[in-house]
Amino acid sequence: MQDVQNRQDKRGIAIQKVGIKEAHLPFLIKAKDGSYQQVLARVRFTVALPSQYKGTHMSRFLEILMPWSRKPLAEPEMEAMLAEALEKLEAHAAEVELSFKYFVDKVAPVSRRTSVLDLDCCFTGRKEKGAPMEFQLGVEVPFTSLCPCSKEISSYGAHNQRSVARIQLRFKDGYDCIYIEDLAELVEKQGSSPIYPLLKREDEKFVTEAAYENPKFVEDILRDTVLALRELEGLGWFSVECENYESIHNHSAYAAHEEEL
Template sequence: MQDVQSRTDKRGIAIQHVGVKNVHLPFLIKTKEGGFQSVLARIRFTVELPEEYKGTHMSRFLEILMPWSQKPLAEPELEAMLREALKRLDAQAAEVEIAFKYFIGKRAPVSARESLLDYDCCFTGRMRRGEPLCFTLGVEVPFTSLCPCSREISDYGAHNQRSLCRVHVRFHAGEECIYIEDLAALVEQKGSAPIYPLLKRADEKYVTEEAYDHPKFVEDILRDVVLALRDLPGIAHFSVACENFESIHNHNAYASHEETVSP
């Protein structure tokens, strides 16, 4: 049968990203404990298309992805996946983004009741022929924040809200990336108080008072996260976006920052 995708295109436009998006597959994500967690992943998988080619071979992306859905996945596996894409699709550059819900066990502070908290995470891998893998880990971490101004001016109480910090980190080539569990814990500590799926009355009292004792603006949280990320060994680049879902406004408080860290 004729291979229409491989026909010559004369418009002189190379396409930076072409491939498949919103592919849903089960994947196994490596855990800090050495096992794996089964997740449902949403995938975007693309390659760079030279200007002389009319199109790429979409089916080959799925052929590459399918076998990996049965193997525990982390940075080395993404590298192997991208190398296969460069070879099979005759491309100079390839990129894959795998987004998924990841669950981490939480123990309530007083009752010690166990529960699972879900985190939105993503692995992003980029590779160009002859160059090392560029791997980025992304995690969205929820926590509680309490307004310092509200606490200062009120005779009793202070308004607080659920907050979300979106962090993406990349490490220098040859350096091991941080585990999801460790990155989530590092960011969570910078809020006013952690969030727990399951709380009894004694736990709720503890968390409420913990937040009251650690008031923070969105700017405070962002700066504290930035300082913590700068201290990570081997980190090359990071971005942070903090958002407070305000309880006394119909808008959110927001702050973001990114920087490259020298070796």
């Protein structure tokens, strides 16, 4: 049968990313305690296509992905996956992105009831032929924020809201990436109070009063998060977005920052 994808293209345009998107597969992600958590990942998998080729071989992306969906997955496995793509698709660069829900244990502050909090996470690997993989971790961490201005001007009470920090990290070569659990704990400490899926009355009282005693603007949360991330050993680059879903406005308060270290 004729291989149409390998026919020559004369338009002279190399495509930077071509492949598959919105593929859904299970993966095993290593947890901090050494166990593995099964997640359902949404996958985007691409390679660079030289200008002389008409197309890439789409079926090969899934042929590469399928065996890895049954094995524990971390940075070394992602690099092996990308190396296989470079070889089988005869490309000079490849990228894979896995977006998934990851669950972390949360213990209520007073009742000590245990529940699990879902976090939106993303693993991204980029690799060029002959070079090490560049790995990027993305995590969205929710928390509570309480407005300092509202507390200052009100006779009683202060408006608070659910907030989120969207973190992207890349570590330098030779340094291990932080665990999702540790990053979530580090980031939620920069808000007014952590969020807990399960709270009894005594817990609700505790977190409400804790937030009231720790008011922060979105700018405060962002700056404190930046300072905390700068302390991570081996961190090479990061970006932070903080968003407060305002409870007294029909818009969000927003701040963003990125930094090369």
